[in-house]
Amino acid sequence: MVAVNSTYRPRDLTINGQRLNDTLHQTCEFGAAHPWGPKATETGMARLALTDSDKAVRDWYVAEMKSLGCEVKVDTMGNICAIRAGENDGPPTAMGSHLDTQPTGGRYDGILGVMAAVEAMRTLHESGRKTKYPVAAIDWTNEEGARFPKSMQASSVWAGDITLEDAHALADVTDDKVTTLSELQRIGYAGDVPCSWEANPLGAHFEIHIEQGPVLENAGQRVGIVRGGQAYKWFEITIRGRDSHAGTTPMDCRADPMLTAAHFIVTASSIARAHGGLCTNGIFTAKPGSVNTIPNEVRFSLDIRHVEDAQLAAIEAEIRAQTAQITKTGYKVECAIEWKPLYANPAIVFHPDCVAAVRAAALGNVAEKDTREIISGAGHDSCCTSKRVPTGMIFIPSKDGLSHNPEEYSTPEDCALGAQVLLDAVLLYDSQRTA
Amino acid sequence: MVAVNSTYRPRDLTINGQRLNDTLHQTCEFGAAHPWGPKATETGMARLALTDSDKAVRDWYVAEMKSLGCEVKVDTMGNICAIRAGENDGPPTAMGSHLDTQPTGGRYDGILGVMAAVEAMRTLHESGRKTKYPVAAIDWTNEEGARFPKSMQASSVWAGDITLEDAHALADVTDDKVTTLSELQRIGYAGDVPCSWEANPLGAHFEIHIEQGPVLENAGQRVGIVRGGQAYKWFEITIRGRDSHAGTTPMDCRADPMLTAAHFIVTASSIARAHGGLCTNGIFTAKPGSVNTIPNEVRFSLDIRHVEDAQLAAIEAEIRAQTAQITKTGYKVECAIEWKPLYANPAIVFHPDCVAAVRAAALGNVAEKDTREIISGAGHDSCCTSKRVPTGMIFIPSKDGLSHNPEEYSTPEDCALGAQVLLDAVLLYDSQRTA
Structure with a gap:
């Protein structure tokens, strides 16, 4: 001392x-x-x-x-x-x-x-x-x-x-x-x-x-x-859907992880902003990667931050709850969202x-x-x-x-x-x- | 004959x-x-x-x-x-x-x-x-x-x-x-x-x-x-923003091409669906690709389809008009959206x-x-x-x-x-x- x-x-x-x-x-x-x-x-x-x-x-x-x-x-x-x-x-x-x-x-x-x-x-x-x-x-x-x-x-x-x-x-x-x-x-x-x-x-x-x-x-x-x-947390988010043909798969029959990811990113950003926090998605990949194939999997990073630990926890909880509602982009089949924690810093x-x-x-x-x-x-x-x-x-x-x-x-x-x-x-x- | x-x-x-x-x-x-x-x-x-x-x-x-x-x-x-x-x-x-x-x-x-x-x-x-x-x-x-x-x-x-x-x-x-x-x-x-x-x-x-x-x-x-x-058209969409630090750049000071792309994909899908057409984004890349850096550029494919040529043209026009409004994800700096036509089939x-x-x-x-x-x-x-x-x-x-x-x-x-x-x-x- x-x-x-x-x-x-x-x-x-x-x-x-x-x-x-x-x-x-x-x-x-x-x-x-x-x-x-x-x-x-x-x-x-x-x-x-x-x-x-x-x-x-x-x-x-x-x-x-x-x-x-x-x-x-x-x-x-x-x-x-x-x-x-x-x-x-x-x-x-x-x-x-x-x-x-x-x-x-x-x-x-x-x-x-x-x-x-x-x-x-x-x-x-x-x-x-x-x-x-x-x-x-x-x-x-x-x-x-x-x-x-x-x-x-x-x-x-x-x-x-x-x-x-x-x-x-x-x-x-x-x-x-x-x-x-x-x-x-x-x-x-x-x-x-x-x-x-x-x-x-x-x-x-x-x-x-x-x-x-x-x-x-x-x-x-x-x-x-x-x-x-x-305080901040990093996650790798994986969304899995079903790869199928872009021209012949009706919108209502798709399990489209790209569209689900887009909804996820918009939702997460909005939640973080509402809490006075930060939200960033810096890495993004899509498989198999073809213009006319709906992807079967997309994966992206999620970085959320807040000055207070409690507020950061609230941001994470709200993103988890709200994004769980958007997995069903089509009517027949749903996408699955997996959260992999990469790092957490209080x-x-x-x-x-x-x-x-x-x-x-x-x-x-x-x-x-x-x-x-x-x-x-x-x-x-x-x-x-x-x-x-x-x-x-x-x-x-x-x-x-x-x-x-x-x-x-x-x-x-x-x-x-x-x-x-x-x-x-x-x-x-x-x-x-x-x- | x-x-x-x-x-x-x-x-x-x-x-x-x-x-x-x-x-x-x-x-x-x-x-x-x-x-x-x-x-x-x-x-x-x-x-x-x-x-x-x-x-x-x-x-x-x-x-x-x-x-x-x-x-x-x-x-x-x-x-x-x-x-x-x-x-x-x-x-x-x-x-x-x-x-x-x-x-x-x-x-x-x-x-x-x-x-x-x-x-x-x-x-x-x-x-x-x-x-x-x-x-x-x-x-x-x-x-x-x-x-x-x-x-x-x-x-x-x-x-x-x-x-x-x-x-x-x-x-x-x-x-x-x-x-x-x-x-x-x-x-x-x-x-x-x-x-x-x-x-x-x-x-x-x-x-x-x-x-x-x-x-x-x-x-x-x-x-x-x-x-x-x-009828269908393929485009490569490039959105350019400003790469900056995920932890220190307030949400209102960002030019975030990832968030802009997410809005784009949600918007385009919704427009195509409203016209009875199809919209798919099969390829997606983000640069430079780091968890805690807001990307400076994202690039993705856009595949839009409709049975009628006139409806396809209407889908494209509406996507162009509506996405032009979402380039400003922050308050200080805007993202730029570039459309590169890859293929068009009447x-x-x-x-x-x-x-x-x-x-x-x-x-x-x-x-x-x-x-x-x-x-x-x-x-x-x-x-x-x-x-x-x-x-x-x-x-x-x-x-x-x-x-x-x-x-x-x-x-x-x-x-x-x-x-x-x-x-x-x-x-x-x-x-x-x-x-």
Whole structure:
């Protein structure tokens, strides 16, 4: 437990904003994709977890952290933890995020968090500052869940939410034969350090991230002091009907899973909206896939979210009840709807000491009117670490609230400010640590 | 022009129903798939056009027809025309259908038409009967349009509806680099006979086919005297929105093409149903395809049908008008809907002489109450030939109206009856030909 010292003077170490932004864009050469403007930095990213481009940026990261005198540990999920020694031994105060991206992702989601940690480490290294306890920078494997369909896959293993075996067995969404383990081994990041909060603990976890929404920008504010995370659930919905001929099967004799799915999606969206929640269907496939054949099966993802656990439960219950009524698209035969839970994350409340450290660090850099307390709409590795260790997050504005999109953008000034707040929060937290 | 002789005695030649059914199932070993029952014949088919299994059944067919003394001609679209000489030269009276199937197809759609033609030829051969004019059996290439997305691809070329060049360039739906021409060449069926109604004419075209719908079965009738074909249109619909994060993008700030597509499909189905028409969406893809990213693009097929051309036009116009109103799923940004026409087939009216020949042949085999005049819900190669040459079709019942499904089934008795009606109609038509 730490008590935040209100007389803390944050800016005794100053990060190098230019170097931070330069490094961010230089390392985005690994996996750059989807150009949207004339400048070299005006592209998105397609750096899916454990691909060759992910390996390339990992190799860069390991070499860089070693050059700063850090001890680099790779765990059994490929998480890379670079530790800088402190005056005392003990679990490190960590700064973590992820280097993997969505297939059509941007240059800031996750990447900024790791690059800010690198810049903080460079600043500590240059200053020769000895922290009270060790400080770490972490790259968490497959936060996005885009290639292997479990978001925060490796931080979930660390937190004990899922087993190492299940995580290792998780296959590439496009190829059943390619697993998380086989790809960790292929790129040389199947380490031997236990991926476990018990066997390999942290003292705390701080993360800077882009907001990925429009709230800070719309309010003209620069730093989000994150109080916690939205509750959300992911499902794979399979609707089975009967494949038959598009020209000869009367509308009233069909069991059409495509039409049922369309009704499902419209219904689910409407229910989530009515509750002030969110509903998204990002993946959709139909079999057998022929213009003039009614499909026999469609399968799609369902992602529902709400700030409150109880409201999320109500959204799920209403979608289940109402969609159960729409399976009968014809008169003779019905479709069957199957719900497969993929992931569930309850609402997260970050540790008050970490939130206080972030607030103090923010107020050491900008006026109070430029900050706001905020709930994260997205899941983050910090949502996993918060289950086991005091955790806090810092948000900076996202242009047009855009994320998971190549045109995702945050200004160099906001990136630098966020990295400074991260370093200050970590130094403050460290200074207050007693174990 | 022929005048149907009402004193015609149809059953002077009798087909071998057992042999017909045995041959049908034997040749279904080429491409058998999707078992649904314990018997060897209780499987569906996956014999897509110009695949190795299609080549295998073609090779069998060519050898069989040569063994019956037929001259076998392969045209530039791979259509295989087996001609049995008559007393006079002239374009043959043809019996045609197709040996390719849907990816999850059955054993009767198309296959029965070719096997009935084979059985009719065997019967003529055994009897030594000399017809007045030549008689032909034809296997038309890629009627299904499942692998290369143009239904009745090769009969459309023959009829001059599409060019040989366009048909040759048409690519496999799963691989842009594999074209119709490259596959014709690969399996050795890129012939040198012109695929053209002018350069390689027919005298008439008859086809027996399963109904693929429930009308005959529900009415307890055995032979459908087909008067023509339903009008239909195929489109590829692309809806473009903005990919952004599922957890952080408020519902009112989204341009969600998935939700727009769901509204589109519900709306289109409702409009088609209100007009007494049909609407099917068989293919659906979403990009980039991630659980927690709102897609930037979805693409799906739209197949709309009606017995009357004017009603089909009204359905299309209403879908266009109403779906144009649903592009704005959020408040800030809209989705864009693009319609790409893939295929259009106006309502088909078969030649009165051929319809009369089918009716006379049917009434020579069953009572009038066991027959009905019917409109085809599906497209058939006969819909193409009817544009250039007198054409008629015979339907037999489909169990549960099921087709484009592995469990597609017609009784051996109905298959035999249909083949007998086919032979009788051809002999009657031939006997009345004067040129």
